[in-house]
Amino acid sequence: MENIVEVRNVTKRHDQFSLNDISLDIKKGFITGLIGPNGAGKTTLIQCLMQLIHIDDGQISLFGKSHQEDTVNIKERIGFVYDENYFYEDFTLEHNKRIVSMFYKQWDDKTFYHYLDRFKLSKHQKVKNLSKGMKIKFSLTVALSHHPQLIIMDEPTSGLDPIFRRELLDILLEIIQDENKAIFFSTHMVKDLEQVADYIAFLNEGELVFSDEKDAIIDRYAIVKGHKDDLNQLDRSSIIGIKESSLGFEALLLNQSKLDDPQFVVEKPSLEDIMYYTVRGKHDDHSY
Numbered sequence: 367m368e369n370i371v372e373v374r375n376v377t378k379r380h381d382q383f384s385l386n387d388i389s390l391d392i393k394k395g396f397i398t399g400l401i402g403p404n405g406a407g408k409t410t411l412i413q414c415l416m417q418l419i420h421i422d423d424g425q426i427s428l429f430g431k432s433h434q435e436d437t438v439n440i441k442e443r444i445g446f447v448y449d450e451n452y453f454y455e456d457f458t459l460e461h462n463k464r465i466v467s468m469f470y471k472q473w474d475d476k477t478f479y480h481y482l483d484r485f486k487l488s489k490h491q492k493v494k495n496l497s498k499g500m501k502i503k504f505s506l507t508v509a510l511s512h513h514p515q516l517i518i519m520d521e522p523t524s525g526l527d528p529i530f531r532r533e534l535l536d537i538l539l540e541i542i543q544d545e546n547k548a549i550f551f552s553t554h555m556v557k558d559l560e561q562v563a564d565y566i567a568f569l570n571e572g573e574l575v576f577s578d579e580k581d582a583i584i585d586r587y588a589i590v591k592g593h594k595d596d597l598n599q600l601d602r603s604s605i606i607g608i609k610e611s612s613l614g615f616e617a618l619l620l621n622q623s624k625l626d627d628p629q630f631v632v633e634k635p636s637l638e639d640i641m642y643y644t645v646r647g648k649h650d651d652h653s654y
């Protein structure tokens with residue numbers, strides 16, 4: 367399986383935050399989702415991938431090359447959807463298209479008008495008059511119109527209504543039918559991601575918790591519920607996070623055979639459970 371992107375031991379330091387020693391791959395033919403709580407470093411990592419900021423340590427290769435070697439070609443092969451508006455606000459969508467299309471050898475007007483129509487955007491509208499969701503749709507239209515091999519999106523679902531969110535997921539699944547392509551995107555919509563992603567990378571406080579195949583991640587953990595009196599029968603070292611009440615508890619554990627015990631209810635976790643309990647941890651025993 368070929369890696370379109372390889373991130374190796376990347377560190378980026380901001381004043382009060384650092385992204386620490388991150389290594390992950392983005393694989394050809396698959397959708398990789400990037401999750402993590404607010405401030406975890408998702409945007410920072412994406413900015414490093416796009417060389418919008420410089421890394422302090424480590425290496426990033428895209429299509430087998432670093433930005434230093436071939437950044438123009440790399441950027442031409444990426445469709446980038448970013449949460450900051452980088453279009454000319456006072457110009458119409460058509461005018462913006464004329465400008466942006468000059469930067470791409472593979473620009474395709476037919477695809478551009480196809481998505482404008484599909485997203486119900488008018489080429490005569492000015493960018494400044496678009497709603498937040500419409501701006502994301504326009505950004506996506508531009509990103510898809512130069513036939514990128516890799517699509518990188520930072521929070522593309524923020525500001526989108528649930529109907530369009532579903533449509534966006536369908537579009538991503540359509541794109542990934544072409545097994546030469548890869549999609550990497552960050553989102554807080556973990557449930558949406560769970561429906562479409564093949565691989566998941568999880569950042570927390572600048573550290574990579576895991577980056578792996580979705581099903582393998584879910585198999586690695588279990589949600590266990592039980593009576594408080596039985597809590598001491600669990601191996602504390604396998605508990606990732608726990609929520610206790612006066613009577614019972616619910617915990618995320620590393621999956622293990624000992625969990626067959628009938629006094630516990632054992633369930634498969636969702637990605638959201640894994641994220642929630644990992645961030646919450648086991649020292650924070652709030653009641654529910």
Ligand SMILES: Nc1ncnc2c1ncn2[C@@H]1O[C@H](COP(=O)(O)OP(=O)(O)OP(=O)(O)O)[C@@H](O)[C@H]1O
Binds near residue numbers: 380406411
């Ligand atoms: N240019 C900068 N200078 C200093 N600190 C920064 C800069 N950019 C980001 N940070 C800090 O880095 C941390 C990670 O921010 P980042 O935007 O990468 O997180 P995120 O996971 O994308 O969060 P969110 O889900 O809220 O968008 C935050 O503490 C933020 O304040």
